[in-house]
Amino acid sequence: MADTKTSEERSLNMSHIRSVNTKPEEIVRKFLFSQGFRYRKNDKRLPGKPDIVLPKYKTVVFVNGCFWHMHNCSRARLPKSNLEYWAPKIQKNIERDQDNYKKLRNMGWKVIIVWECELKKKVANDRLNRLCSEILDVRV
DSSP states (O other), rough: OSSSSSSSHHHHHHHHHOOOSOOHHHHHHHHHTTOOOOESSSOOTTTTTTTTGGGGGGGEEEEETTTTTTTTSTTOOSSSHHHHHHHHHHHHHHHHHHHHHHOOOOOOOOEEEGGGGGGEEEHHHHHHHHHHHHHHOOOO
16 A cells, blocks of 8 residues: 655654654653652663663663564554665664663663553553562562
């Protein structure tokens, strides 16, 4: 199926997608702050520039978009058009993510990934509470 948008419309849509301070990131940050956690945002000194860095707990949190990082859910499917562009781009994202996670773990950091789909209203509270347990390393 061909794209339903013109290239100008598609370009405008894509230009509005932010790489930092996204709504899912803000949800996680506000929750963590309300629970008493203090953190740094997007620390450039660490591989992958994690969305949330909790130095006290030697933990980093990545809040990943399901499409951009290819989560195993319904939101993560490649577009049918321009596949020769999207497939390698998403694959590079996945490889870069894995490399950054490995580097962080080798540096002694605990890496936690929160997926965008886990922050939908029905499951958000469970995921956010589980996130706190993961940071504190409490078995759920």
